[in-house]
Amino acid sequence: MVGTINLDEDLYRELGQYGNRDESWNVIVARVLEHLDxxxxxEDRENRTTTFNRERPEGGNPAAQALEDGTVVRHRYNRGEYDGQTVEATVRGGQLEYDEELWSPSGAAREAxxxxRGTDARDSGYRGPTWWEFQDESGEWVPLNTATSD
Known part of the structure; x- marks a missing residue:
């Protein structure tokens, strides 16, 4: 799925001068970004204040909330040059701890x-609850989104 960005008219016209009629907006924006310092x-990003907070007020993802803190989840690559590689995260308070930070399941999937995969990784569109899996009572690895609280 490709995301959509809404631009105001002035920015739309400004960006338009950097592209040709046969190019997609993705190509045009990539060209502009490539030439940025x-x-x-x-530095500009680091100097801005932000209201972004990874803490989810409702306590995290419902499937992750259903699992005990400390439960290990994993993703195993099963094709291509990454076949057989595995990454792990740990459930903490309804979120996933990956690389010593708390994430939503989708955010942790993106980071992992x-x-x-480095530059082969996507920028967005991760469905963390289906990307990650955990071991159920029988020892089978099942998708995170199948976890339920009883």
Whole structure:
């Protein structure tokens, strides 16, 4: 699934001058971003205050909430050059702890996939509750979204 970004009219016209009629907006935006001073953009980002908070007020993902803290979840790659590689995270308070940070299941999937596949990883569209799996009572690895609280 491709995400959608809504642009105001001035920005739309500004970006339009960097593209040709036969190019997608993805190609045009990628071209503009390629020529940005990456260091200056990162410095600007670091100097901004943000209201973003990874804490989820409702306590996290319902499937992760159904599992005990400390439960290990994993994703095993089963095709291509990454076949057989596995990444793990741990349930903590309805979220997943990956690389010493708490994430939603989708956020943890994105970060873990970037660590394994680098530039081959997607930028978005991770469905964490189906990407991660845990061991059920019988020892079978099943998708995280099948966890329920009894």
């Amino acid at each position: 990456g260091e200056a953009a990162r 996939d970037r660590d394994v």
